[in-house]
Amino acid sequence: MTSAIRIRDLKKTYSDGFEALKGIDLTVEDGDFFALLGPNGAGKSTTIGILCSLVNKTSGSVNIFDTDIDIDFAKAKSYLGIVPQEVNFSVFEKPWQIVQQQAGYYGLEGSVAAERTELYLRKLGLWEKRDSISRTLSGGQKRRLMIARALIHQPRVLILDEPTAGVDIEIRRTMWDFLKQINEQGTTIVLTTHYLEEAENMCRNIAIIDHGSVVHDSSMRALLRGLKTETYVLDVECEAVALAPELHWRNRDACSIEIDVPKGEALNDTFSRLKQQGIKVTSMRNKSNRLEQLFLGLVDDNTSSSSEITGETDK
């Protein structure tokens, strides 16, 4: 399989001596939906900055498809579309101007640029706002505008740095659907996010960076296999709930509990025990952020945890 992004021994030390990246290795395959996670200051944005030439690397190599950025950065950049963390367009310009100018910077002729500007503004639900001053757009609209801008040259790799931060759940879900759709059409997507649920739902492979080092790199499935327990949320009849402590449960509120079920244990056993204790379960769902438990474990003690989990890789 072709690598869309291949990073080897990438190091970055800032002028104040801060070592942001300590020699990371990462490979993102063509067509992948890849999550790059890590706490604030871990080195995610520095990595993305180096990929798109906003940060100068100290050493190491980066290839975007067949192109080494040290040999032909212009060609390498033509493969990438970037959606940054912060709004970085002129807020005095109109959405169509912002997107169409970006097309020009990628060398698209006027008619193609105009056609694609309309296409992506419509796809991202911004066509009605095309003539508004961008400053007046909502937070979600600004983020969608940055996605439209990043897609204008139809890049082979789309890098999104926390694209859904601060947007409401409805818009977030619309964005997820859109990103899944373009990934299915063949665009490789690299996503950094603080919403672990987002990474779990969308991404096939994952790398976790902490303190400038990759502490985990595998498929999402392999990572989640590292969970020793699965947590479920049970809605129960609203009565005082008091379960036996060996069931590893917590009250969420008066009418719901969380219960940890050891991996490999049949859910029937848990339900039987609940029934014995007179608890009526009205509905049940997976606690969505399973990844959170693993993530916290990895970044809290990245040495021991990573060696424990990286044994499993089916990437």
Add this chain to the structure above:
Amino acid sequence: MSFNKPLNWIALKTLTTKEVVRFTRIWQQTILPPVITTTLYFIIFGNLIGPRIGKMGGFDYMDFIVPGLILMAVITNSYANVASSFFSAKFQSSIEELLVTPTANITILLGYIAGGVARGIMVGVVVTLVSLFFSKLQIYNLTVLVSIIILTSTLFALGGFTNALFAKKFDDISIVPTFILTPFTYLGGVFYSIKLLPDVWQTVSHLNPVLYMINAFRYGFLGVSDISLWTSYTIIIGFIIALFLINLRLISTGYGLRS
């Protein structure tokens, strides 16, 4: 590193258009103020004080100062356009949308310079039209006029670019115009012929590059200059090449742009 000519040509057109649209959109801040300021100079120094001064270099004082005042407006506006536009793009981080593209560094530099030159020339033309209300402007050598206005605006647009690269806050883009550009322009022979100065100050004046531009521009209108025309061209072009290479080097290393 490959240089994709069609891509960079379209990118240059895009960036130049963006810059021109920007300063024409805010014409009340970019075109109108220099016109008002220069009109005041025409009224005060030309109409009110000028007749008391008499002839300067063999011409009416008003006719003598018009070329210098036009070029002064060109200098300040070509400089200010690039300094403020490029620094704002840095400040808002909107420069990133350009840096992440395959657009070559030289294209970025040329695009901003073209915007500065366009504003300089537009202001120069408007101020020239206004000056027709105050003096009987004649053109002695159109080629010299056009070439000097283009070269001067290019030089100061490049200066504005350098300033914006080094600037870390908005104050930094007003320091150079206030403490360097204005004194150099005022002492560059806009209002007087350096032949009126004592020998020592004439020599000192020759260290001022603006003197060469103003005298060459005045030659285009009046056919007289305190300085040889070719010396002026050599100095202006020399500064342009030097600043162009410095800017290109700075932008290539990412100075003020990349971490």
